[in-house]
Amino acid sequence: MTGDSNGLRPRRGRRSGGTDTKDLILEAARIRFAQEGFDAVSLRQIARDAGVDAALVHHYFGSKDELFAACVALPMDPAKVLGHLAGTPVEQRAEVILRTILDLWDSPARTAMLAMVRSALNSDAQAALLRQVLTRLILPRALAGLDYPEDERELRGSLLVSQVLGLLHARHLLRIEPLASVGSEQIIRWVAPTLQRYLTGDVDGQNSPSTSPAA
């Protein structure tokens, strides 16, 4: 990594392209996204920081979503992996989400995802990027078609994240048995109802789901 001490302008002057131009753009974008958040950042601003023409940013990365995904080295394209969720009936949404996630964790993408979670715990900038991955790229697709007021939508989304993150943490980072080694279907039977309640369950929790008494 190269960059000036202020961290915001890795290079001066316009660049017309070349092998490291993509890296310059990514470096400038990572800094901007971490410091200011996904919404506040424009591609034009990132181009200026990187010392390149804005058209080059579009040429290399297409949309802001795609630039952001490249920035955080996301091991999958959320639009592709989660795009089918919008077409899923709401009452089956949790199961489909969880199955998609468990399949991802069983794919080669797992290593990169675990690295991302680990590094987010060691660096505020990385934590900011992961928060934005979750809230800007993942949750809107998980909650597609669920028509809630914005604050309720965010609360439901953050609860969903808490259980999925905890599952990743317990299964693949801390490796607590038997959760570390049980099959996907057993996890889905246990955890999908939790996620479904967070997605579509009673709003204020007064009417909480019934549970069977212990034996």
Next chain:
Amino acid sequence: MTGDSNGLRPRRGRRSGGTDTKDLILEAARIRFAQEGFDAVSLRQIARDAGVDAALVHHYFGSKDELFAACVALPMDPAKVLGHLAGTPVEQRAEVILRTILDLWDSPARTAMLAMVRSALNSDAQAALLRQVLTRLILPRALAGLDYPEDERELRGSLLVSQVLGLLHARHLLRIEPLASVGSEQIIRWVAPTLQRYLTGDVDGQNSPSTSPAA
């Protein structure tokens, strides 16, 4: 930290006491617990590693539980903080557990607990210690009086851990809003039913809790 290169015998010869004797015992115990696990380790063995008389270990630390808690610098005594759970009606257990945990996270103990979770992600030895804290000191108290076969008990316990760990992770480490700033009561309304299902809900998940449809 001092110690020989083999890491198992920090000092040779018997010690009769003194300012650093406790540290020697703790150092030897940390290594044994991380390498062999809570169950396999005896106080006699730790005393031998530390080069002290076993009576001194009892004198300084009392039980193996207490030595282990001191080893991992647990910021609270699980017997004291969770001892009341055994007397809680099973159907209110999740709420009482969650309230106890949220109170702990709002106490000065939070910093030490977050440090423990972070370091467990950066070191296999620390992960082994945290796993043992959870499975040997915390879960038996959370599940006290719940009469399940051992494998089901462990599965329910690990599911409980997954949601609590995920809540800690989302609220205090990654700080995803609004979960990072909502009050305890709101978290209890949403998350206690999840924990209650993991504790006492239907075993194979066929009869999953009802959820209200989305608006």
